[in-house]
Amino acid sequence: xxxxxxxxxxxxxxxxxxxxxxxxxxxxxxxxxxxxxxxxxxxxxxxxxxxxxxxxxxxxxxxxxxxxxxxxxxxxxxxxxxxxxxxxxxxxxxxxxxxxxxxxxxxxxxxxxxxxxxxxxxxxxxxxxxxxxxxxxxxxxxxxxxxxxxxxxxxxxxxxxxxxxxxxxxxxxxxxxxxxxxxxxxxxxxxxxxxxxxxxxxxxxxxxxxxxxxxxxxxxxxxxxxxxxxxxxxxxxxxxxxxxxxxxxxxxxxxxxxxxxxxxxxxxxxxxxxxxxxxxxxxxxxxxxxxxxxxxxxxxxxxxxxxxxxxxxxxxxxxxxxxxxxxxxxxxxxxxxxxxxxxxxxxxxxxxxxxxxxxxxxxxxxxxxxxxxxxxxxxxxxxxxxxxxxxxxxxxxxxxxxxxxxxxxxxxxxxxxxxxxxxxxxxxxxxxxxxxxxxxxxxxxxxxxxxxxxxxxxxxxxxxxxxxxxxxxxxxxxxxxxxxxxxxxxxxxxxxxxxxxxxxxxxxxxxxxxxxxxxxxxxxxxxxxxxx
Amino acid sequence: xxxxxxxxxxxxxxxxxxxxxxxxxxxxxxxxxxxxxxxxxxxxxxxxxxxxxxxxxxxxxxxxxxxxxxxxxxxxxxxxxxxxxxxxxxxxxxxxxxxxxxxxxxxxxxxxxxxxxxxxxxxxxxxxxxxxxxxxxxxxxxxxxxxxxxxxxxxxxxxxxxxxxxxxxxxxxxxxxxxxxxxxxxxxxxxxxxxxxxxxxxxxxxxxxxxxxxxxxxxxx
Numbered sequence: 001x002x003x004x005x006x007x008x009x010x011x012x013x014x015x016x017x018x019x020x021x022x023x024x025x026x027x028x029x030x031x032x033x034x035x036x037x038x039x040x041x042x043x044x045x046x047x048x049x050x051x052x053x054x055x056x057x058x059x060x061x062x063x064x065x066x067x068x069x070x071x072x073x074x075x076x077x078x079x080x081x082x083x084x085x086x087x088x089x090x091x092x093x094x095x096x097x098x099x100x101x102x103x104x105x106x107x108x109x110x111x112x113x114x115x116x117x118x119x120x121x122x123x124x125x126x127x128x129x130x131x132x133x134x135x136x137x138x139x140x141x142x143x144x145x146x147x148x149x150x151x152x153x154x155x156x157x158x159x160x161x162x163x164x165x166x167x168x169x170x171x172x173x174x175x176x177x178x179x180x181x182x183x184x185x186x187x188x189x190x191x192x193x194x195x196x197x198x199x200x201x202x203x204x205x206x207x208x209x210x211x212x213x214x215x216x217x218x219x220x221x222x223x224x225x226x227x228x229x230x231x232x233x234x235x236x237x238x239x240x241x242x243x244x245x246x247x248x249x250x251x252x253x254x255x256x257x258x259x260x261x262x263x264x265x266x267x268x269x270x271x272x273x274x275x276x277x278x279x280x281x282x283x284x285x286x287x288x289x290x291x292x293x294x295x296x297x298x299x300x301x302x303x304x305x306x307x308x309x310x311x312x313x314x315x316x317x318x319x320x321x322x323x324x325x326x327x328x329x330x331x332x333x334x335x336x337x338x339x340x341x342x343x344x345x346x347x348x349x350x351x352x353x354x355x356x357x358x359x360x361x362x363x364x365x366x367x368x369x370x371x372x373x374x375x376x377x378x379x380x381x382x383x384x385x386x387x388x389x390x391x392x393x394x395x396x397x398x399x400x401x402x403x404x405x406x407x408x409x410x411x412x413x414x415x416x417x418x419x420x421x422x423x424x425x426x427x428x429x430x431x432x433x434x435x436x437x438x439x440x441x442x443x444x445x446x447x448x449x450x451x452x453x454x455x456x457x458x459x460x461x462x463x464x465x466x467x468x469x470x471x472x473x474x475x476x477x478x479x480x481x482x483x484x485x486x487x488x489x490x491x492x493x494x495x496x497x498x499x500x501x502x503x504x505x506x507x508x509x510x511x512x513x514x515x516x517x518x519x520x521x522x523x524x525x526x527x528x529x530x531x532x
Numbered sequence: 533x534x535x536x537x538x539x540x541x542x543x544x545x546x547x548x549x550x551x552x553x554x555x556x557x558x559x560x561x562x563x564x565x566x567x568x569x570x571x572x573x574x575x576x577x578x579x580x581x582x583x584x585x586x587x588x589x590x591x592x593x594x595x596x597x598x599x600x601x602x603x604x605x606x607x608x609x610x611x612x613x614x615x616x617x618x619x620x621x622x623x624x625x626x627x628x629x630x631x632x633x634x635x636x637x638x639x640x641x642x643x644x645x646x647x648x649x650x651x652x653x654x655x656x657x658x659x660x661x662x663x664x665x666x667x668x669x670x671x672x673x674x675x676x677x678x679x680x681x682x683x684x685x686x687x688x689x690x691x692x693x694x695x696x697x698x699x700x701x702x703x704x705x706x707x708x709x710x711x712x713x714x715x716x717x718x719x720x721x722x723x724x725x726x727x728x729x730x731x732x733x734x735x736x737x738x739x740x741x742x743x744x745x746x747x748x749x750x751x752x753x
Binding site: 157159160162163164165166167168169170177178181182184 | 580581582606607608609610611612613614616617618620621622623624633634680681683684
């Protein structure tokens with residue numbers, strides 16, 4: 001084995017370590033706890049998780065696919081605006097949307113109060129049942145399906161649709177027999193992302209008192225003080241995520257879905273009632289998923305500003321930004337290292353592809369689980385290290401590792417490296433070997449090739465990766481919550497703490513701060529993508 | 533069977549076809565020669581219904597399918613087969629599924645019979661029906677594309693530079709093959725190409741498209 005591959009394996013192993021730490025928990029069986037768990041929590045947890053996943057698959061899958069199809073294949077008033085307005089819910093952390101919807105539509109909220117006063121409407125508790133949680137996840141996560149399905153529809157050659165037309169297929173026939181099957185892998189990949197995000201969520205389900213894997217994991221740790229138990233439940237969750245991915249890969253079989261040319265102009269021009277229906281539907285989606293939550297936050301922030309705002313907020317913002325930027329740079333650096341090592345082995349080197357894939361596994365691990373696993377390991381490490389230092393050198397005991405930001409950054413890196421690898425790998429793929437060869441025939445040395453060929457081609461990918469990781473880190477809640485140094489807060493933590501106590505109006509201020517930063521970043525990504 | 537009168541098409545600012553005229557009896561194969569950008573593909577697309585015009589008429593079997601600036605009959609209803617320059621084979625479907633795409637409403641027995649017929653006609657081995665397009669060579673893909681276009685028994689087949697991506701070794705034998713297949717099916721065809729030798733081998737009649745119209749037609753013997 002060469003040195004490059006060895007280094008690649010080492011880095012990948014470090015990144016995937018939290019997943020294996022979690023799996024190792026089975027070495028310490030918790031039979032008593034499991035027996036108790038099987039009697040009480042297991043069945044409702046599994047049922048809830050299953051219903052939730054099914055509901056979100058249908059909700060986000062249908063909505064994301066329908067919107068992507070509309071903006072790529074149909075022309076209607078406002079299409080160009082909606083094309084990127086549909087991305088906006090990306091900047092809303094799920095737990096923010098959850099508390100805004102709760103504030104608006106819950107038992108004592110303005111909507112039900114109004115209906116009750118005007119029409120003697122019987123008040124209902126939207127926290128009970130499955131529907132409200134499914135609606136929140138659909139509203140927040142449909143952009144994943146939308147984004148990938150859009151690429152799926154756009155990459156379909158125009159001539160395929162025209163061939164179907166000349167063979168007598170109706171517009172509906174073209175959609176069902178050609179467009180949709182061709183976009184299927186993209187749609188399924190989008191849904192897989194949504195399901196992983198849903199499985200990993202802690203904020204929404206805990207605000208809705210909805211028991212799923214993450215709340216049970218949290219309860220195993222918090223109520224039963226069993227790290228092992230928490231990790232064991234978590235490893236089941238990882239298994240579920242891996243299963244999702246395997247099913248999708250297997251499903252593809254030998255068929256291919258990629259074509260090279262892209263669809264520049266939408267082929268179907270909608271007219272009259274159909275056009276306005278499309279515009280109306282698109283507008284309604286943007287209103288409900290973005291305008292309504294942000295509008296409500298603005299109203300609350302306006303009311304609370306005087307009372308809530310103080311210099312402390314500058315610290316929160318600085319902390320959030322600092323974490324986001326540091327983690328973003330780290331992730332980009334490590335991803336660059338991994339990909340350079342991978343492509344130096346050749347474009348289709350199976351072993352290095354496997355190790356890069358393995359390094360991304362942390363994405364399937366919810367932040368809370370990763371945090372618990374890491375806390376445990378670093379606590380053991382600290383203890384061993386300190387015992388040794390004290391015994392050998394008589395050095396005073398202080399927490400070396402587990403108290404600082406290092407562990408938190410490691411958790412982010414392990415969890416979000418996949419987010420960085422995605423866009424950067426795309427950029428690496430676009431570099432044809434002939435580019436490099438052409439540069440070499442013109443007398444360019446290794447450094448010149450790197451500086452004048454590789455870097456400019458990879459740079460947009462690097463920038464997009466950096467921005468995406470930064471936003472994800474700033475929005476991230478459970479790992480930050482559990483691993484941050486004592487008393488060290490960020491905007492996300494503040495939002496969650498206030499939101500969980502029902503202080504929605506006060507939570508609006510940090511939430512808006514977070515959204516504003518994310519919006520700026522999303523705008524940056526869009527600009528860079530246009531350049532690419 | 534096909535009559536084109538004074539067809540005029542502008543794409544944006546550029547006048548691509550001006551008062552283009554053409555008449556074709558059933559069973560004839562016509563080739564239209566032209567440099568790239570001469571408007572030959574646009575002309576084919578207008579006949580197929582994939583492109584509307586500013587003025588002129590297109591009649592198919594005495595029905596006006598394009599009159600002035602109105603596309604009266606959509607491509608689905610024109611009964612015209614088309615072979616695309618990039619073949620446009622559906623990458624997610626097998627050879628069989630591609631060929632049967634246009635005749636999904638036929639009975640199973642009829643479909644299978646037509647499939648056997650076409651595989652034999654384009655001389656592809658039967659075991660190839662379960663392959664995907666990317667598992668075929670360029671020449672084989674071309675044959676599948678032709679079989680697919682012929683499957684619904686169209687009266688007219690449009691060939692949009694279907695040989696341009698093949699090397700000269702495969703190209704000319706395949707041109708002869710296609711001629712044999714078209715004649716065997718008794719179908720009319722329009723080939724657009726920039727290769728004179730190709731046109732001479734395939735067509736009964738050749739016209740050169742220059743500045744949006746064909747001035748003289750030349751009969752091939």
